[in-house]
Amino acid sequence: QVQLVETGGGLVQAGGSLRLSCAASGHTFTRLNLGWFRQAPGKEREFAAAIRWNDGATLYAHSVKGRFTISRDNMLNTVYLEMNSLKPEDTAVYSCAAVAYFRGSYDLPTTYDYWGQGTQVTVSS
Numbered sequence: 870q871v872q873l874v875e876t877g878g879g880l881v882q883a884g885g886s887l888r889l890s891c892a893a894s895g896h897t898f899t900r901l902n903l904g905w906f907r908q909a910p911g912k913e914r915e916f917a918a919a920i921r922w923n924d925g926a927t928l929y930a931h932s933v934k935g936r937f938t939i940s941r942d943n944m945l946n947t948v949y950l951e952m953n954s955l956k957p958e959d960t961a962v963y964s965c966a967a968v969a970y971f972r973g974s975y976d977l978p979t980t981y982d983y984w985g986q987g988t989q990v991t992v993s994s
Contacts, residue, residue: 878988
């Protein structure tokens with residue numbers, strides 16, 4: 870079992886920045902593929918970013934590329950999502966997810982086995 874706990878959400882004005890953190894426990898962190906997803910009210914959960922454990926490659930949704938950065942600290946067992954130039958449409962509950970092996974596409978929620986509880990990000994206009 871993997872436990873994931875997100876922190877760092879909050880209210881920010883458009884154009885501002887936030888950094889989300891997700892602390893993991895219960896598995897060898899260095900061998901976890903990690904992702905960030907978000908879900909706005911009335912919408913389906915959508916992929917934001919992912920980072921692979923084997924080569925450190927980062928992957929982004931088109932809507933956040935160039936504004937969001939995913940990174941990981943293997944010493945702290947933590948994955949981060951740095952969000953810059955935030956827009957009102959970025960408002961959502963952000964959740965981190967983990968899976969040992971990508972058996973499906975990295976941008977599908979069904980690919981991931983473990984999820985955090987989520988943290989709210991609200992961007993005001």
